[in-house]
Amino acid sequence: RSKRPAGAPDRKLARPVTKVGVVGAGLMAGQLALLFARQLKVPVVLTDIDQARVNKGVNYVHAEVDKLLARKRISADAANRTKALVSGSVSKEAFADADFVIEAVFEELNVKKQVFAELEAVVSEDCILATNTSSLSVTAMAADLKHPERLVGFHFFNPVAVMPLLEIVRAPHTDDAVLATAFDLARTLKKTGVLVKDAAAFVVNRILLRLMGEVTAAFDEGTPADVADTALKPMGLPMTPFTLLAMVGLPVAQHVQESLHAAFGDRFPVSANLHKLIDNGVKGLWEEGPDGSRS
Ligand code: CAA
Structure with a gap:
């Protein structure tokens, strides 16, 4: 019997x-x-604001x-089954019979609160609502819910398929059955669920951002990104800071x-350069060529 987290x-x-x-x-x-379709093996429906975005998802x-199949990581049967489990819709009505709905929309409190208000109008009484927020207050998100006891933070890391950790956030009203379901899901998804306090950026990002804050400050002060990255390579990080940012x-x-x-x-x-890069529509810091070159 495994130990209870x-x-x-x-x-x-x-x-x-x-x-x-x-x-x-x-x-x-x-x-x-x-991840849900592959590991939990249940139907998963994705929604977004228009059909083009839904299709893209x-x-x-x-x-x-298809990539997993090409690399022989899954069988042809499993590939077909996984694909068949995932569908898309522009309407949240598609969640009427869901037991667990997770949001991964824009990282803005009011946007997330609006999403949850819309969800509560369509989901069943027992449906659990989860947020993948990486830094916002789960407590604040629950404030206007009709059923705040059903909300839980469920924070994954990039790339989701390989990062083993899952931060599970309990808000003041989250009930035990909801939290128990979150931990049970983490197990089925083959992630290590850890309970974290509802504090700004939880635990991992709070630690990570101390390093990233210094790296982006050095960048703001004139150290070129690739110099900072090269300097940090011998530290044995799995990914250098600017690659991670990108x-x-x-x-x-x-x-x-x-x-x-x-x-x-x-x-x-807060790095002034991140603002500048975002204002100029730069999504990542550079494009990586197929040979690893950066432009
Ligand atoms: N999607 C799916 N699978 C991926 C992947 C991706 N984007 N990137 C790598 N993988 C898989 C590879 O396919 C490979 O799988 P197989 O063993 O089945 O072939 C496996 O991961 C290992 O990959 P590689 O050998 O190519 O590369 P690696 O040894 O450099 O590992 C890595 C890749 C695990 C991503 C590693 O670079 C790493 O740990 N990077 C740091 C990631 C990190 O810190 N994430 C946290 C970001 S912060 C965040 O997400 C929080 C937030 O809220 C903002």
Whole structure:
């Protein structure tokens, strides 16, 4: 018998999850849909604001499954089954019979609160609502819910398929059955669920951003990104800081910096260059060529 994770309620309280909803069809949402379909093996429906985005999300999942198949990581049967489990819709009505709906929309409190208000109008009484926020307050997100006891933070890391950790956030009203279900799901998804306090950027990003804050400060002061990256390579990091920034995406990184700055002040500086790069529409810091070259 495996040990119960610290702070996790009795597993017997966990409720079954037979259909999952994912709000948003962006990169994080697509990765979540793939993970749930592949590991939990239940129908997963993705929604977004228009059909083009929905199609992009579903196509992403199909393409990732094809890559796994090409690398012989899954059988042809499993590939077909996984693809068939994932569908898309522009309407949240598609979540009417879901037991667990997770949002991975824009990292803005009011946007997330609006999503949850819309969800509560369509989901069943027992449906669990989860947020993949990386830095916002789960407590604040629950404030206007009719059923705040059903909300839980469920924070994955990029790339979702390979990063083993899952931060599970309990808000003041989250009930034990919801939390037990979150831990049970983490197990089924083959992730290590850890209970973290609802504090700005939780635990991992708070630690990571101390390093990233210094790296982006050096960049702001004139050290070129590739010099900072090269200097840090011998430290044995799995990914150098700017590669990590490019993968996470500048807007998300900026939101995390801002949340931490608001909570802890100058210990967490907000990089002026991230603003500049975002204002100029630069999504990643550079494009990586097929040979690893950067432009
Ligand atoms: N999607 C799916 N699978 C991926 C992947 C991706 N984007 N990138 C790598 N993989 C898979 C590879 O296919 C490979 O799988 P197989 O063993 O089945 O072939 C496996 O991961 C290992 O990959 P590689 O050998 O190519 O590369 P690696 O040894 O450099 O590992 C890595 C890749 C695991 C991503 C590693 O570079 C790493 O750990 N990077 C740091 C990632 C990190 O810190 N993430 C946290 C970001 S912060 C965040 O997400 C929080 C937030 O809220 C903002």
